[in-house]
Structure formats: structure tokens, C-alpha cells
Amino acid sequence: MAKFTGEKIIELKNVVKIYDKEKAVDDVSLSIKKGDFVTILGPSGCGKTTILRMLAGFEQPTAGEIYLEGEDVTSVPPHKRNINTVFQKYALFPHLNVFNNIAYGLKLKTVPDANSKKGYRLLSQQEIADKVNRALRMVDLEAYGHRDIDSLSGGQQQRVAIARAIVNEPKVLLLDEPLSALDLKMRKEMQIELRRLHKELGITFIFVTHDQEEAMTMSDTIVVMRDGQIQQVGTPKKIYDEPQNAFTADFIGESNIISGKMIKDKLVEFFGHQFPCMDKGFEPNEPVDILIRPEDIKINPREPQFEGTVMNVVFKGTFYDITVVLDNYELSVKNTKAFEVGEKIMMSIAPDGIHVMPKDCITNEYKTEITGENTISIGDTDFEFVPNAGETFNKGDRVIATIDFDKIELTDNEDEGQISGNITDMIYKGKYYQVKIWLDNDTALIVDTPYDWNTDDRVGLVIKKEDIKVRHDEKN
Amino acid sequence: MKKINFNSRSLFALPYVIYMFIFVVVPLFMLFGYAFFGEGSFSFAEVSAFFTDSSQWATIGRSLRIALTASLVCILIGYPLAYTISKIRSKTAQYMVLMALVAPMWINGLLRTIALKNLASLVGIPAGETLLTLGLIIDYLPFMLMPIYLVITGIPHSYLEVSADLGASPMTTFFKVVLPLSMSGIISGFLMVFTPAVSTYYMSEYLGNQSTFMIGEQLNIMFTKDNKSGAAVIALVLLALVGLSVFIANRLSRIGNNKKEGGLV
Numbered sequence: 001m002a003k004f005t006g007e008k009i010i011e012l013k014n015v016v017k018i019y020d021k022e023k024a025v026d027d028v029s030l031s032i033k034k035g036d037f038v039t040i041l042g043p044s045g046c047g048k049t050t051i052l053r054m055l056a057g058f059e060q061p062t063a064g065e066i067y068l069e070g071e072d073v074t075s076v077p078p079h080k081r082n083i084n085t086v087f088q089k090y091a092l093f094p095h096l097n098v099f100n101n102i103a104y105g106l107k108l109k110t111v112p113d114a115n116s117k118k119g120y121r122l123l124s125q126q127e128i129a130d131k132v133n134r135a136l137r138m139v140d141l142e143a144y145g146h147r148d149i150d151s152l153s154g155g156q157q158q159r160v161a162i163a164r165a166i167v168n169e170p171k172v173l174l175l176d177e178p179l180s181a182l183d184l185k186m187r188k189e190m191q192i193e194l195r196r197l198h199k200e201l202g203i204t205f206i207f208v209t210h211d212q213e214e215a216m217t218m219s220d221t222i223v224v225m226r227d228g229q230i231q232q233v234g235t236p237k238k239i240y241d242e243p244q245n246a247f248t249a250d251f252i253g254e255s256n257i258i259s260g261k262m263i264k265d266k267l268v269e270f271f272g273h274q275f276p277c278m279d280k281g282f283e284p285n286e287p288v289d290i291l292i293r294p295e296d297i298k299i300n301p302r303e304p305q306f307e308g309t310v311m312n313v314v315f316k317g318t319f320y321d322i323t324v325v326l327d328n329y330e331l332s333v334k335n336t337k338a339f340e341v342g343e344k345i346m347m348s349i350a351p352d353g354i355h356v357m358p359k360d361c362i363t364n365e366y367k368t369e370i371t372g373e374n375t376i377s378i379g380d381t382d383f384e385f386v387p388n389a390g391e392t393f394n395k396g397d398r399v400i401a402t403i404d405f406d407k408i409e410l411t412d413n414e415d416e417g418q419i420s421g422n423i424t425d426m427i428y429k430g431k432y433y434q435v436k437i438w439l440d441n442d443t444a445l446i447v448d449t450p451y452d453w454n455t456d457d458r459v460g461l462v463i464k465k466e467d468i469k470v471r472h473d474e475k476n
Numbered sequence: 477m478k479k480i481n482f483n484s485r486s487l488f489a490l491p492y493v494i495y496m497f498i499f500v501v502v503p504l505f506m507l508f509g510y511a512f513f514g515e516g517s518f519s520f521a522e523v524s525a526f527f528t529d530s531s532q533w534a535t536i537g538r539s540l541r542i543a544l545t546a547s548l549v550c551i552l553i554g555y556p557l558a559y560t561i562s563k564i565r566s567k568t569a570q571y572m573v574l575m576a577l578v579a580p581m582w583i584n585g586l587l588r589t590i591a592l593k594n595l596a597s598l599v600g601i602p603a604g605e606t607l608l609t610l611g612l613i614i615d616y617l618p619f620m621l622m623p624i625y626l627v628i629t630g631i632p633h634s635y636l637e638v639s640a641d642l643g644a645s646p647m648t649t650f651f652k653v654v655l656p657l658s659m660s661g662i663i664s665g666f667l668m669v670f671t672p673a674v675s676t677y678y679m680s681e682y683l684g685n686q687s688t689f690m691i692g693e694q695l696n697i698m699f700t701k702d703n704k705s706g707a708a709v710i711a712l713v714l715l716a717l718v719g720l721s722v723f724i725a726n727r728l729s730r731i732g733n734n735k736k737e738g739g740l741v
Contacts, residue, residue: 058637078640085641091634095656104652105642168642 008070009034009204010055010172015064017050017228022442024050025061026228032172032206032221037198039207039215042225043251043425048208051225052174055206056085069171084165085174089181090157092149098160099145102132105168135167138197155186162194166201175207179214191218212252216240224248226425240293245357246434249291250427256292256331258430259359261285268356271326273306275349279356289357289429294321294334296353304346310339329430363404364445367473370397376470378463379419379439385468398473405434405448407467410459417460421445423453437461507708507715514705522705526713532694536713539691542605543674546612547620550669551662553613554620558661559654562628574625578618588615589682596683608684612673619668627661628654663725670721675714 010032017025025047032038040048053059054066057078065074073081084105092101106128113121123131136142139159149157158178165173175194179187195218198205209215215222216236224231224239224247232244243249246257260270265280270290282288299322308326315321315338322333324345339345368376370393375382378401385401387393414420424444425436432448437459439445445461453459514522526532557577564570580588592611593603601607631654639649677692684690691710698707 056637056641058640078637079643079645083641085638087634087638089634091632091638093635093638093653093657095653104639104644108643108648164638164642 007034008032009068010206011067011070012051013065013067015051015054015061015066017047017054017059018062023228025054027064028228028230029064030223030230030233032204034204035202037195037205037207037218037220038223039209039219039221040223040225041209041212041215041251042231043210045424046225047228048210048225049176050228052085052176052206052208055172056083056174057081082170083172083174084168084170085176086158086161086165086178088177090161090178092157092160092164094149096149097145098136098141098147098149098152099132101149101160102135102164102167103128104164106131109168131167132163135163138166138200139163139193154182155190158182158190159193162197166197166203170203172204172206173201175205177209178207180209180211187214194218216252222252224251226251242355243291243357245360246289246291246427246429247360247425249289249355249357254294254332256294256297256430257427258290258292258329259287260290260356261287262356266351268354271306271329275305275354276351277354277356278351279354282356282358287359287362289359291355291357292331292349292353294332295319296349297331297333298348298350299333299335299337299339299345301346301348303348305348307344307346310341310343310345313338313341330428331430361446363402364408366401366403366443366445368399368401370395370399370470376401376468378445379421379443379461380441381419383418383463383468384465385470386466387470391471393470393472399470400473402469402471403445403463403467405446406432407463408445408447409462410435410437410447410449410451410453411462412459414458414460417462420458420460423455423457423459426453426455507711510704510708511712514708522709526706526709535689535691535694536717538688539674540717542609542612542680542688542690543670543676546609546616546673547666547670549609549613550617550620551666554617554665555624555658555662558621558624558628562625574621577621581618585615586678589679593682603683603685605684605688608680608688611679611683612669612676615679616669616673619672620665623664623668624658624661627658631657659728663728667722667725671718674717674721 008031010030012028012030015025015028016023028047028051040051042048050059054061057073057076057080061074065072067073068081068083093104096104106123109123110120111123112119132145133142136145139162141156141159141163144152144156144160149160152160158181161178178194179190182190191214194205194207207215207218219236221233222236222239223233226247231248232239234242239248240252243252249255250257258270260268262279262282262285263269263274264284265282266277268275268277268279268288268290306326308324308331310322311325311330312323313320319334319336320338322335322339324331324333324347333347366378368378371377371382372395374387374393375384376399377383383401393399411417419439421437421439421444423435424438427434429448432450433452435447435449435453437445437447439461447461511522512518512520561570561573564573589611592614593607596603596607596610601610635653635657636649639653640646644652675692675695676690677696680688680690680693681696691714695707695710695714698704698710
């Protein structure tokens, strides 16, 4: 079937979804081209499934609109939308066999019929059987129509779930992490299968996953999400080569992310050296994040730029994964040649191998209020601070507290901290880890820490009073 | 023959096997003994006496009719009730409502029956088939409610979403997904109501009259007359009736579920 590129099939306009005061989806606008294979990619809890459920009609957006072929479907119930979904756990009806599961939607469908008084009719038994058998053929389950659902393997159940959705010839097929329950081999097979189905059917596929490799191999377009917001939309190649921020870079493929600063256009400084790069448009000396893919670092080149020591070498079949150390930074490098551990090597990075990204933020700006004499509330706990000379604060004043990322200490034992929270994101920045911690009152702090934590770890936080800078929040 | 391996885990079943032997197998043999060897030697006398007596047939028929009516009304009340409760948003509220409906069972059954009889006479309902059926319904409704409620709440929400996704309105979803999937709850609820209702004794004694004479009362009469053989025959007939209803119910639940395995009791 021909692909109608350029035509929008789905449009989300400023969609917001709030559950229990928490923003699951935060002002998302997105348009999807007809016939595209779009993947919404992000870690768990980023809002990707919520978007899918709003497209299917199971959830109503708190604000914003959803358009299907230019028509506002925001409040149309799921059974009246020409969209079908393949669910994560398949949800095949246990009381129906394979054939009847697939025929479920067809038996409810009406088609226009001039001979009928009502102007429409149900599909005939024969029509249903033909369509079901065609769908079964498409997913390679021709002989399975009479089988019970629980006599099928996971992969077969998955195929039935797909057949049950595509048999209705929807305008859009939604797939909610449909491969996550399969083993690796099965998953690879189904990835190819889904690609083939997408080509054959010409339907728009919207696929949700947290698996970046799956997203890379299958999609025409990837939408990267985090904390309910879209981080970046683009082709897999564009997202890999030009990630917009450290989060996307870290989430897509292997990467080294290093803090540095932009000296001027096309010149960036990190590792204590200056490197020519392709990026421009930053402020002079602006702090930035630098992404370097492991395969973009050349070892012992003709024009070396910096030196490091090999710390670890792992053979990966077609290349070596080499860990290099230079003044406390740890760098991951891919090379086809092996090097000895302890060996000193020279390295260089071509200007197009350096990707400069603006930092999300460079310090915590925590909005809160004054709770007493020189105390503010952070995560429902009072913290002392040292006020700037000459500034006065009264109880109840709205203020912004500035705390540098590296001025917050994390403790294993949450009781040792003044407050505690859960680690939700972690990015390795070559020398330290940057983690995001959600406090118990649903506010977040970013912390730079030398230690390797796990996401979902519960930690205590200690902040010294002299490290908390407070100013009035002018907006309030 | 395979030797019993006493190291195997089946050894844990031994107390249960002994229990079953003493309290199920032995009494069953005793029943057969009393029914067929009442006068010392094997005879069909008691059995044929029972089955040739047309009044006994009438009693069986009456018992079946009353128990069946009560069970069906229980389904008609219990299903919508269970469904409505399962749709209450808060789980706590669901449990509170269930508790309120089940709480009367904490009161002694005989007391409840006598109370009902007094209440009925206050509002002018005479003892008879209507009151007896009503009593059975009130008494056994929780037995219908619970299995249906459990089955309905056990239906994964995703099935309802899939159904809607495939174009079914909430009404169609109910008839094509919820009802077929809660069939097993209806069947086991039916058995839990029908089985005690068909053999009830004190209910028909207090709430019925001469024209509602049930097989449980017949059994009582046999015992008071010390007619062990006659009582054994009735016990066997009751056993057969219950066995038959379980068998039919299991067949029905198999049809309802379109599956090879089925049956809950």
C-alpha cells in the first residue's frame, strides 16, 4: 500500500493529564504523519502509556485536545474511535477461542447497505470468516483458529492479539509495550514481524516502549519522553546523532556525557583541554553537557588531543569495549584493537563527534516558603539557611532556594539524612553521577554524587545551612 | 502395582485420607448397609417401599421446586447486587456493603428463622410456600452474592478495555464478556444455595405448612420413628439429587466457559 507522507493523522494539542495532583502528561503537543511507525520512548513513569491510553480513549485529558484526521475526538469513547490497541499483556478473552477472539470486533461492526432499511447491516458469517482467516494468515497462525487461548505460547498469544486488532482495519494501531513479556529471541522475531505488518497494512503504528534498541530498529520516528514532557522528536538517526539534552543522549545508545563549557562558537572545553566542535549559538563560557559516543573516540591517532590510561578491556565479539581513565574521568571507548590494561594511550575526537547540549539546569532552584526565623521548608522539613546581609524574610514569604548540585550529600541510611526521597533518574557524567531525587512531598532535587546509586534507591539528604541561598520569589 | 513411596510428599496427605475414610467412606457404606441390609439380609424392600410411595415422589418434586425457585430468585437478586457492589469506586466501601449483607449470617440460623416467622405474621404473611421460599432466599442470598462478587471483581479490567477498544458499547461488553466470564460464579452460587435449600429441615418446619412438606422433614420423621433403613434411603436419595445437580451445574459451566476444564465443586 502506498504511504501518504505529509498528511497528519493524529494531532495532540497541549495535552495535560493530571492524576492525584501529579502531572503524568505535561503540555504535550505532537502530530503524527499518516502511515508512519512512531515510537514513544521513555523510562517507566514518563507518561508514554498515558498518552497511548488517551489516544485509545480510555483516559480523558485534563486539558488539551486530540484530533484524529482533523476531527476532535478528545471526548469520544473508545468504542466509537477507529483506533485499535494491542495491550501489553494481550488480554485475550479466555472464554473465546482464537477465531472468536479475532472475530470479536468484526461481529460488532456495521457496514453501509443500501438494501437494508436502516442503511447498514452486520457482516455476514462468511465475510467474518474470510477476514479472520486472512488476519490469521498475516500473523502465521492459519491452523490455530479453533485453539483455546491458554493452549498458545506467549508469542502466539501476542500474534492473536495483533490479529484481533488489525482485522478491524483501524486507522491507527496502538501498541503498548507489546513485546516486553517475550523472551529475547521471540522479541527479535516479533520486531521484524511488526515491521513487515506495518509495511503490508500501511496503517499508522504508534508503539510505546522503554527499550531504546527496539525503538531504534523499528521506528520511522521516535518521540523521546521524560517526566510527562516530550524531550525530542526525530528519526532514530537524528536522535542518536544529535540528542537535544543529556537525558536523551544517555537514554539512546551508549554514551559519555561530560560537563564542560563553551569557550566560544565552535570551541568547547572539557577534560582541561579545548576541542574544536561544530556547535554554536551558546553564550561565551556557558556551562554545557558534552556527548561523545564511544565509537567516536579515536585511539593513537595521527593528531592526538589528550592522553589516558586503559583501565579495563572487554571483548564484545566485533569490537573491544575499553574503559579509559584520565584525571578522575572515566571514558568508554569502542575500538577494533585491544589494548593492555595500564597502557597509556593517546586519543582524539573529530569535531563532528562532539555534541554540545545545553544543561537542563545548572543549580537547584527550589520554590518554597519561609517557615520561621531563617528557616525554609524543603520536602516538608525545616532547613536553616544563612540569609544574605541586608535581606529580610518574614514567615510565609514565597522564596526560591538555590542549592548547587554538589552541595547536597546523600546517605545510604535515610534516617541519617535531614529529609529522604527516591532516586528516579541517574546519568553518569564521566566523573560523577547526576541523580534526580523525588522528595516525599513530590518535589525534586538534583544531586551530583561520586557514588553509584540505583534508581528507586531510598536515600537521605544532608544540606549544610551555608549552602542554601535564598531569595524572594518575585513572581509571587 | 506401584509401591507407595513413603518419602514422597504424598505422605502429607495421609491425615486427610484417614479423615476422609472415617467420615466419608465409612458412613457411606453404613448408609448403603442400612438401606439394603436393614433386616439382616440383602433386600430392596425399603428402597422399593420409598419409590413406590407416590407421596414420596411428590415430596421430592416439591423439594426440588422450592429449592430451584429460591436459587433462581437468588441469582436474579444476587447478580445485579454483586455487579453493582463491584462497581463501587472505593474498595473499603465495597467491603462495608458486603459486610452489611453478610452480617445477618453471624446470627444463629434457627433464631433468624423464628424471627422471620414472627415478622411475617406481624405483616400478615401466613406460613406456606411463599414464606418458605422467601426465607430460603433471605437466608442463602449471601452464598449467591459472594462467589459472583469474587468472580466479577476477578475479571481483569483490561478485558473490558479491549472490548471497548474493539467497538463494543458498555452494554455489549457486559453481555459478551462480563456475563460469560462470571458464569462460574453463578454456577457455584447456585450450588451453594440449591444444595442446602433442597434438604432444608428447620426452615420448612417453621416457615412452611402441610402443603410444603419437604424431604428434609421426611428424614426427620424417619429418625424420630427410629427407622434407620428408611432414613438411609432418603439420605441416599438426597445425595443423588445433590450429586445430579452438581453434575448438571458443571456441564453448564463448561458450556458457559467454552473450555475443557470446568466445574467448581
